[in-house]
Amino acid sequence: MHGGVRYLEAAVKKLDRSQYDLVKEGLKERYRILENAPHLAHSITLVTPLYKWYEIPYIYAGLFLYDLISGKKSLGRTQIVGRKEIMNIFPFAKKEGLKGGVRYFDGAFNDARMAIALLQSAKEKGCVVRNYNEVIKFKYKDKKICSVEVKDKISDEIYSVDTDFVINATGVFCDNIRKVDDKNVHDIVEASSGIHIVLDKKFLPNNEGLMIPKTEDGRVLFMLPWMGKCLVGTTDEESFPQEHPKTDDKDIEYLLRHMRKYFSIEIKKSDILSSWCGLRPLVSLKHTDDTKGLVREHYIEKSNSGLISIAGGKWTSYRKMAEDVVDVVQELANRKNLHTCCTKRYKLFGSRENIGNIKEKLDKLGVREEISEHLLKTYGSQALVVADFITRYTEEKIHKKYPVLEAEVYYAIEYEFVKNPLDFLVRRTGLGLIDLNAAKESLGKVTFVLKESFGWSDEMSSVKQKEALELLNKGV
Numbered sequence: 001m002h003g004g005v006r007y008l009e010a011a012v013k014k015l016d017r018s019q020y021d022l023v024k025e026g027l028k029e030r031y032r033i034l035e036n037a038p039h040l041a042h043s044i045t046l047v048t049p050l051y052k053w054y055e056i057p058y059i060y061a062g063l064f065l066y067d068l069i070s071g072k073k074s075l076g077r078t079q080i081v082g083r084k085e086i087m088n089i090f091p092f093a094k095k096e097g098l099k100g101g102v103r104y105f106d107g108a109f110n111d112a113r114m115a116i117a118l119l120q121s122a123k124e125k126g127c128v129v130r131n132y133n134e135v136i137k138f139k140y141k142d143k144k145i146c147s148v149e150v151k152d153k154i155s156d157e158i159y160s161v162d163t164d165f166v167i168n169a170t171g172v173f174c175d176n177i178r179k180v181d182d183k184n185v186h187d188i189v190e191a192s193s194g195i196h197i198v199l200d201k202k203f204l205p206n207n208e209g210l211m212i213p214k215t216e217d218g219r220v221l222f223m224l225p226w227m228g229k230c231l232v233g234t235t236d237e238e239s240f241p242q243e244h245p246k247t248d249d250k251d252i253e254y255l256l257r258h259m260r261k262y263f264s265i266e267i268k269k270s271d272i273l274s275s276w277c278g279l280r281p282l283v284s285l286k287h288t289d290d291t292k293g294l295v296r297e298h299y300i301e302k303s304n305s306g307l308i309s310i311a312g313g314k315w316t317s318y319r320k321m322a323e324d325v326v327d328v329v330q331e332l333a334n335r336k337n338l339h340t341c342c343t344k345r346y347k348l349f350g351s352r353e354n355i356g357n358i359k360e361k362l363d364k365l366g367v368r369e370e371i372s373e374h375l376l377k378t379y380g381s382q383a384l385v386v387a388d389f390i391t392r393y394t395e396e397k398i399h400k401k402y403p404v405l406e407a408e409v410y411y412a413i414e415y416e417f418v419k420n421p422l423d424f425l426v427r428r429t430g431l432g433l434i435d436l437n438a439a440k441e442s443l444g445k446v447t448f449v450l451k452e453s454f455g456w457s458d459e460m461s462s463v464k465q466k467e468a469l470e471l472l473n474k475g476v
């Protein structure tokens with residue numbers, strides 16, 4: 001969770017107020033996530049090792065300003081770090097030519113769990129949440145959208161939902177939906193891919209991250225402590241919308257090559273526990289009439305037929321994006337009785353009770369330390385509900401190396417919209433993201449619970465398992 005250090009550099013270099021405002025907004029939102037979902041978010045420290053003397057004051061000044069902008073919401077002061085300390089924190093860092101570095105604070109969160117907490121919070125407030133449901137068509141009355149046709153991809157059922165407003169918040173697929181409404185529109189989103197590899201924690205033994213602000217081709221490279229492992233990644237390669245973007249050998253080689261530059265030990269392909277790729281939706285207004293040239297991360301468009309599309313943005317600013325969309329709906333509805341956005345101080349599902357009290361209750365139930373720590377970090381106060389599933393079903397783990405339980409699969413089916421094995425193994429627990437082999441080895445157990453719960457036939461169950469394995473084999 002970040003305000004965007006790179007925007008700040010642009011703000012200073014070009015004396016650009018709008019870039020500065022973006023950073024400020026991002027930093028405010030970072031703080032709100034920490035406040036509203038404390039079991040899923042925390043602050044982290046990142047160190048930038050520097051090999052040229054002149055870079056130390058430059059990077060320090062930038063990161064000092066980054067912290068200053070966060071004002072009272074600061075997570076900690078930026079500091080200059082000596083060469084010796086850097087070697088203590090990152091024992092494998094390249095010592096030769098190292099002059100020192102800068103440490104700064106930022107935020108981190110479990111994004112998969114956050115998405116689920118948001119959906120559950122929405123559900124509590126009366127939303128209907130449906131997984132594997134695809135919008136395929138709009139129906140119109142007086143040239144305005146009056147109904148949405150949706151396909152349930154599990155049952156193949158097609159149904160309609162009458163509607164006053166349709167909000168298109170589909171990330172890199174935004175333009176596909178805009179074209180369902182009007183096939184002649186120009187694209188407003190470009191997909192940019194980012195790759196990650198996951199390594200053992202031994203590469204980052206001290207729980208501090210490492211950030212390289214500019215690689216040889218100008219990208220940011222980071223190594224972060226993440227879910228008990230070391231996450232290495234970079235962003236910004238042009239791509240196109242697709243459901244399962246893949247990392248290829250070239251991407252992995254790129255990351256390994258850069259790591260060789262900053263690390264004195266050889267990191268081999270066989271050290272990689274998992275690798276994956278994501279698509280970032282970037283606003284691109286070059287084909288539109290919007291000529292204001294504003295720097296913006298997200299952009300809201302209203303079509304003549306009433307489709308409201310929100311394009312771009314970043315995870316950190318998801319709440320502000322939603323607030324801006326709600327404001328647009330308010331304005332269009334011209335109805336004073338609609339609620340205004342109330343999420344600035346809205347504690348998300350699982351975040352409302354004191355975690356210490358929940359921990360005590362788990363202890364009283366006899367839940368083992370390793371398991372209760374995992375449950376609290378993953379589910380917050382819902383850990384107690386999961387504990388109930390342990391009592392009802394089993395305390396078996398799905399894999400001997402990780403504290404994830406079979407009982408969580410039952411819970412995830414009932415509470416977290418899980419329909420397929422990879423929903424659980426990748427998009428709820430993240431196991432497939434941090435250890436591909438462990439995910440493959442757990443597939444049988446997870447599929448078995450789904451089979452029992454959904455009444456799948458043997459044949460259906462093996463089709464589902466095979467599909468999941470194929471995706472895992474290609475890299476999640």
Ligand SMILES: Cc1cc2nc3c(=O)[nH]c(=O)nc-3n(C[C@H](O)[C@H](O)[C@H](O)COP(=O)(O)OP(=O)(O)OC[C@H]3O[C@@H](n4cnc5c(N)ncnc54)[C@H](O)[C@@H]3O)c2cc1C
Pocket residue numbers: 001002133134135136169170171172173177192193194195233234235277278279280281312313314315316317
């Ligand atoms: C490598 C990488 C690193 C990043 N790092 C950061 C970071 O450090 N901090 C940060 O704040 N942000 C970061 N981002 C950006 C952030 O992850 C994205 O902006 C965010 O995930 C996009 O969310 P979204 O909901 O807009 O899109 P998505 O998560 O893509 O969701 C779109 C959804 O729409 C659904 N959909 C599509 N078509 C239809 C349809 N016809 N009917 C129904 N549903 C449909 C899709 O199934 C999907 O679930 C990063 C992105 C990448 C790729």
